[in-house]
Amino acid sequence: MKTGTIIKVSGPLVMASGMEDANIQDICKVGTIGLIGEIIEMRKDVASIQVYEETSGIGPGEPVVTTGEALSVELGPGILSQMFDGIQRPLDTYHEETNSDFLLRGVEIKPLSRQKVWHFTPAVAVGDKVVAGDIVGTVQETSVIEHRIMVPFGKEGVIKSIEEGDYTLNDTVYVLETATGEESFTLMQKWPVRRGRPFAQKLNPKEPMLTGQRVIDTFFPVAKGGAAAVPGPFGAGKTVVQHQVAKWSDVDIVVYVGCGERGNEMTDVLNEFPELIDPNTGQSLMNRTILIANTSNMPVAAREASIYTGITIAEYFRDMGYNVAIMADSTSRWAEALREMSGRLEEMPGDEGYPAYLGSRIAEYYERAGKVISLGSTGREGSVTAIGAVSPPGGDISEPVTQNTLRIVKVFWGLDALLAQKRHFPSMNWLSSYSLYSDEIGEYLDEKLGTNWSEKVTHAMKTLQEESELEEIVRLVGLDSLSDKDKITMLIARMIREDYLQQNAFDEIDTFTSYAKQSLMLDLISNFEKEARKALELGAYYNEILSGTVALRDRIARAKYVAEKDLDQLEALLLSIPEELKAIVGKGGMTAND
Numbered sequence: 105m106k107t108g109t110i111i112k113v114s115g116p117l118v119m120a121s122g123m124e125d126a127n128i129q130d131i132c133k134v135g136t137i138g139l140i141g142e143i144i145e146m147r148k149d150v151a152s153i154q155v156y157e158e159t160s161g162i163g164p165g166e167p168v169v170t171t172g173e174a175l176s177v178e179l180g181p182g183i184l185s186q187m188f189d190g191i192q193r194p195l196d197t198y199h200e201e202t203n204s205d206f207l208l209r210g211v212e213i214k215p216l217s218r219q220k221v222w223h224f225t226p227a228v229a230v231g232d233k234v235v236a237g238d239i240v241g242t243v244q245e246t247s248v249i250e251h252r253i254m255v256p257f258g259k260e261g262v263i264k265s266i267e268e269g270d271y272t273l274n275d276t277v278y279v280l281e282t283a284t285g286e287e288s289f290t291l292m293q294k295w296p297v298r299r300g301r302p303f304a305q306k307l308n309p310k311e312p313m314l315t316g317q318r319v320i321d322t323f324f325p326v327a328k329g330g331a332a333a334v335p336g337p338f339g340a341g342k343t344v345v346q347h348q349v350a351k352w353s354d355v356d357i358v359v360y361v362g363c364g365e366r367g368n369e370m371t372d373v374l375n376e377f378p379e380l381i382d383p384n385t386g387q388s389l390m391n392r393t394i395l396i397a398n399t400s401n402m403p404v405a406a407r408e409a410s411i412y413t414g415i416t417i418a419e420y421f422r423d424m425g426y427n428v429a430i431m432a433d434s435t436s437r438w439a440e441a442l443r444e445m446s447g448r449l450e451e452m453p454g455d456e457g458y459p460a461y462l463g464s465r466i467a468e469y470y471e472r473a474g475k476v477i478s479l480g481s482t483g484r485e486g487s488v489t490a491i492g493a494v495s496p497p498g499g500d501i502s503e504p505v506t507q508n509t510l511r512i513v514k515v516f517w518g519l520d521a522l523l524a525q526k527r528h529f530p531s532m533n534w535l536s537s538y539s540l541y542s543d544e545i546g547e548y549l550d551e552k553l554g555t556n557w558s559e560k561v562t563h564a565m566k567t568l569q570e571e572s573e574l575e576e577i578v579r580l581v582g583l584d585s586l587s588d589k590d591k592i593t594m595l596i597a598r599m600i601r602e603d604y605l606q607q608n609a610f611d612e613i614d615t616f617t618s619y620a621k622q623s624l625m626l627d628l629i630s631n632f633e634k635e636a637r638k639a640l641e642l643g644a645y646y647n648e649i650l651s652g653t654v655a656l657r658d659r660i661a662r663a664k665y666v667a668e669k670d671l672d673q674l675e676a677l678l679l680s681i682p683e684e685l686k687a688i689v690g691k692g693g694m695t696a697n698d
Contacts (some may be wrong), residue, residue: 108121108168110134110163110167110168113139114448120150120153123149126143128297130141133168133171142154156191156403158498165610174297175412178414179420181251181309182216182217182254184393191402192413193213195686223244223269224241224269224270225268227506233263234235237423239252240254241253241266241277243291245389254293261287264278274290275290289608297409300472306669309330309541309544310545315352316616317530323564324537326490326514326539328489329474330515331514333516334517334523335493335517336407337492337521339518339521340521342521344609346372349491352616358394361432362433364534366399367399367401408441415469415490422478422486429489435469437525439504445620458505465514466509470512472488484511494506510600514540516536516539518537528605542561571593571597588640591638592649607664613665613667625664628663638685644688653684653688659677
């Protein structure tokens, strides 16, 4: 350990001299009370230290001690169902031990409990050769997630001893005979957060991540291992979209990072998630969730670290062979923390005062998402799907954080303030949003569902685009100026918007829609359109179709409130559409058989 002396304090930035033997990214204990800090710049023997706690009361002359280790997270049983701050301090344990609702300075608590006992079941035997990434055994961490104990990166050898039994995180669980001698290992390993965990191979993501949100799954899907951005102005519903994806996505594990957001939003998450039942397991959603809370009133430096803490934990479970989704809400607040620290370092500012390296930092984060084959003699497939909310000031997506994000991600869920004002939620603008995974996912779903899914989606999107073009004419000369065919297009587009895309996150049934139900709902609207256009050709008038199908269209609109177990009701409704339209044609003196 090397000791230096504080020469300057500027908010969360502390400068210390006599640090010539320290390294960039070393963790330090700052001041007499030992605040946690990280070296982010070295100039000769002067280190600039980013402190993760409140620095008031710290002054020149106080000591700084470097630990020689990078900012790391503890990875082992006990991570799931926990809530940490940006540098993996367990907030529940902090509250219990300090009896304070706020983080007290200089208090050091281990991220994972050293007292809790875990039952370890070996997966290998004495004499087996193992390499980095191999699973040596398992621990049932929660009722739904099996924690797989892996050989740490850079280690390999022959199992000298391993036994089933009950262990704490401090106990030796297995011993390897390595090239340099015997080495003991516990259930836990550590990993520096700013370095991506290695893997054997990166794969092209093709399998969709089902979110249960119709506008996403149908028009703008994200693949497992993909990256998506959710930009939108205040009040457009970014946080609710992320909550919905966290609740309902068909991934194994969710890491939710509240980065610089309001405390009441994290309170909502804490109150809601334990009560929610995971549709895949029937257990509490918290059994597969990790929360990282670094709200707006917490130290700004720890906010900058929170994103890395979250993605490192996600990569760890990915290496076990799990599909993980990480939600970052919001990366704009993270970028503001970068800007603040950059300003204190007196670096040359870029656009809007953000540091010149903003783009590369954002890219580093999203590039750590992906579908991979893990290290090990029997590689496992796992994925990390990164979904980041962006909060552009005034909803202006031309600002640097949004633009640098859109250069990297393949899915853009653009939230629209006008849609939000009309109470259309999710307020995702179907004309400006996009997904570059649509073609691959369309082919995948065509095969999986055994239907022409891609064709349905393409037709629905084309209808919405035609509506946008026709609206210009309607605004100028009114709806009556349109032909009956165009009026049908406007009617169908309205049905797609109001009966399909609009979804109530707080309704027990409408909050989640499976692919089977989405496909049936699209069939209802497309079949209605087909029969309505056929009726027009047979001589029916638009007004006759409109007035004669009020009850039918109402039943189609209510399809979203039909439970997943009652989908046969939608199939029956689908079969009734041609008969009801034939009746309208018959009233006009013609029949569909003429």
